Amino acid sequence: MNVNHRQISRKDFNLLYGRLNNRGRWGDADERGTLNYITPDKVVAAAALVKSGRSISMSIPIDKTAGPDNAHPAIHYMAQLHEDAEAGFATDFLGMQFHGDCHTHIDALCHISYGGLLYNGKPAASVTSAGAGRMDVTAFAEGVIGRGVLIDAARHRGVKWLEPGEAVTAAEIEAIEESSGVRLGEGDIMLFRTGQYRRRLEKGPWNVGAGGEGRAGLDPYSLLLLHERKVAAFLPEGDGEVAPSYVEGLDSPIHVLQVAAMGMLCADSLQLEELAAACVEENRYEFLVCVAPLRLPGGTGCPFNPIAVF
């Protein structure tokens, strides 16, 4: 697979940003962005996909180990054990800087700014040391229940995983859809599998930063397809980015476009191994998805465990 991408100039990126920009689409006060596509009828239709009653976790186990790809290991301490108690209560403390490369987490719309603006033209400065004054993760508090569609690029290519630097284009997404017998539509939740988690399991942690090995992800122009199809949320393995980036001067163009321009609920670092196997076994690539973000006032996201139900 060619990883010698044509560079995208900042000028062209900005044109793309403009085409994807949903500012004002749901009113000036909107804080839910593309989740607006998930109308009640979409929820009802998604629930109707539950036929076998099988549920699947799409989360990586919370990682407490510092490593080349985990600069922010979760801290987890027992606060109380059952020591000598007739009726014992064991308790614990969990701390996470959850926006890390190894923690399955949600990005709230306040998480990312471009040119000083958040989604819907709101000032980035509204996020202060006191937390996000706008578009924090509580904007998603009622949960995201909808139709999930797995776009399994690794399976489509017949590889265990995409190699760092590789990009998936709109055309490839369409080819995957065709071979899977499924089509992303309005209000859908896109699960995007590159095999990155399997690579980590088999080859161990890797460096993902500036001097690291890079990541496989989406071609920035593929977002035009998601925009046109009115996709509501994006849940990838890894973070959906190609690294090194081939957009001039921007490390994370996908995040910028999805979150700041489109107002799309994104997540990072899912684990789609179990889901991919289940899709094969169930012979379908659509299912109910349940996302239940923590109700964290001011939060730029949260750790979570997205569930697929067949």
Next chain:
Amino acid sequence: MNVNHRQISRKDFNLLYGRLNNRGRWGDADERGTLNYITPDKVVAAAALVKSGRSISMSIPIDKTAGPDNAHPAIHYMAQLHEDAEAGFATDFLGMQFHGDCHTHIDALCHISYGGLLYNGKPAASVTSAGAGRMDVTAFAEGVIGRGVLIDAARHRGVKWLEPGEAVTAAEIEAIEESSGVRLGEGDIMLFRTGQYRRRLEKGPWNVGAGGEGRAGLDPYSLLLLHERKVAAFLPEGDGEVAPSYVEGLDSPIHVLQVAAMGMLCADSLQLEELAAACVEENRYEFLVCVAPLRLPGGTGCPFNPIAVF
């Protein structure tokens, strides 16, 4: 309402414990307890309850403020702001001792022991400073998707909230079922509303400890009803306990019986105000419930945001 309960001796409590004990019911290695009641067909049936597409959060906003009822305020810090960045990424850190009286959280089966034993006869000493070696919260990792049934004791009594010390008996649960046109059955998730959260909103934090005002909850013998009906999970406002306890020498008999004897997934400190209003509006007391526990290895529980879908 009479709060002068007949005391339950420890001997009688132990007899009750024995009647409720599910040890061995699903095999010696079982770590999921009453979740075994939620068979795939129950999941499918629960999904069929989604008719209006409305979803509701049943979580209290994460509370960062120390107070008389919050000895363990969540800590939440911004790790990075959008400062001066062309493309900015705001991130944060969340830390929680989540088994607190003000944090909506799940109790894993390792959370509680009685007489040195966890559910299924496993040693309490298997929970060490390294975490729970058995029955940690990852035993629930695939999520809990099932039929929720609201037992709204406050509404049934025509009060804003039950007063501290009051208990709800099996007979009252049956009366509530009858007036609500719903019946707890095998694999159901019981939502139990006492109005405690509303009381907190209106009257402010209160003391819940030894010298505090107490709480309203379940009568211990009511668990025989849940046992017989094969209820799978219990999600209450508050923690389901009556305080002061009227079981000899035990502060939290409900937890002990549910978690250690029955192996029941329990939660604490839900917020059922929105759900109660929705049930009235939707004119039904059953709905789909989605519980998505964090995949925390060794964890005795986790914060969560349970979602109801009508």
Next chain:
Amino acid sequence: MNVNHRQISRKDFNLLYGRLNNRGRWGDADERGTLNYITPDKVVAAAALVKSGRSISMSIPIDKTAGPDNAHPAIHYMAQLHEDAEAGFATDFLGMQFHGDCHTHIDALCHISYGGLLYNGKPAASVTSAGAGRMDVTAFAEGVIGRGVLIDAARHRGVKWLEPGEAVTAAEIEAIEESSGVRLGEGDIMLFRTGQYRRRLEKGPWNVGAGGEGRAGLDPYSLLLLHERKVAAFLPEGDGEVAPSYVEGLDSPIHVLQVAAMGMLCADSLQLEELAAACVEENRYEFLVCVAPLRLPGGTGCPFNPIAVF
């Protein structure tokens, strides 16, 4: 004692700020402020005060309990116990938002700004989410070793503690000096006792915030005395402030004047009960003081345990 203070207008406060301002006194790049007064000969002279070899802690035990005066209880968890180990190593985790009313801590010079400026005219915006870029607590890393002088206002007044709202003036400091046979001089570390900690021990936690009972502390004009005498550091019980403040529109005028104008190392919430008793027993009010700030890059202060040696 009169607590009906004459209000200080902001205009007068600003004039006082100007008189106390040490900007440029030790050069434009200085980050140590009044610690510059502690020249090597002062250190040698201070060490010569050690005659009986008795050392005293001036720290409150780290407080892990949330209370009316402790919105930020320290979190302290055991990370490992000696469980079953032939050679065991017990370890723990300590977390603190140490600028709290109950934690004995140092204020670095970056901690406080006035009119957008830190000490020495540096921009407050140099403190970002990444920490303090200037005048963090590491500017004090080599430790503060000097002569300590106890100004014991409670003892001088013959009371257990000063009442909330009471202020100590320059004249009273001079009277205390005279009765104690000691005089604050260049490079000295001022220990300031109001009896606040004893009050807490005897009467329990109290509210210190907006609606709380208030605190006893220094009259703002008393700082002219400290300035003239070239005092190097200020270590009080409480935080040295009178509450409610009688400076127009400013809650913490003492901190603003000491830290932002004078560049003085300040601390909060010392415990001077043991020191006060030792001064009486040793019959002197001067002694060696050792302050050893944590070497925390970017930190606005740190928890510490100041030691007096007689």
Next chain:
Amino acid sequence: MNVNHRQISRKDFNLLYGRLNNRGRWGDADERGTLNYITPDKVVAAAALVKSGRSISMSIPIDKTAGPDNAHPAIHYMAQLHEDAEAGFATDFLGMQFHGDCHTHIDALCHISYGGLLYNGKPAASVTSAGAGRMDVTAFAEGVIGRGVLIDAARHRGVKWLEPGEAVTAAEIEAIEESSGVRLGEGDIMLFRTGQYRRRLEKGPWNVGAGGEGRAGLDPYSLLLLHERKVAAFLPEGDGEVAPSYVEGLDSPIHVLQVAAMGMLCADSLQLEELAAACVEENRYEFLVCVAPLRLPGGTGCPFNPIAVF
């Protein structure tokens, strides 16, 4: 330098343990161990060493970066910035699992057990999830003020640093003393330099665990010298251990002997580069040392910044 050490059998280790054991020496209730050697006259004599007034930090800057040798990076977040405030207060949160290979910290006597016993024959089980019930770090709360003596093995050998696996024997300590013109005596605080910190600065982080490169430290029998001389405290670069260990089945024999048998205040991971340079410039290897442990109830140690004063 030979690193092919003669293995020490567990039987021989236990004999050594017995010879070093201070159990009962200062009474059955003693919790201060060898600090008892620092009598008031020793404090006075140590203060008399202050002649030039120069003070030196012996702490590594607190390390927030996860790395091969830092599995527990400190977490440090800004709680509040000076945002838009006329009078601004920037605050932060610091969290540390301080017993790590990169954090300068104190080991309390409860930190280490051998054969189920802490120092003075107290049960290891007295350390519970609630913290240490005995011999926590508050036993050192009044501070440690005494004579420091630098044993600079790297300088004595004429190397930048000792290589992993190398051991310093009693004979070498005596040779270092002789060449330095100083002699460890009763109540002294031993600073032990291997050059490990310089190695880290020049060669970067290294692996210190089971599969890592190892460390240079003390030969276990050298502790007989410290015991005989009545050394009060041991403050090394690294942790004083030779790795791999050459004691049968024990990774950290030095810690076990010093802390559990001798009851000696130990520290880990000092930075003695500045001290070593100062000793050369001052042409003496003795000085005042100030250790001011945090007053952390139940703590097995604490981060600290030891200060040397010439």
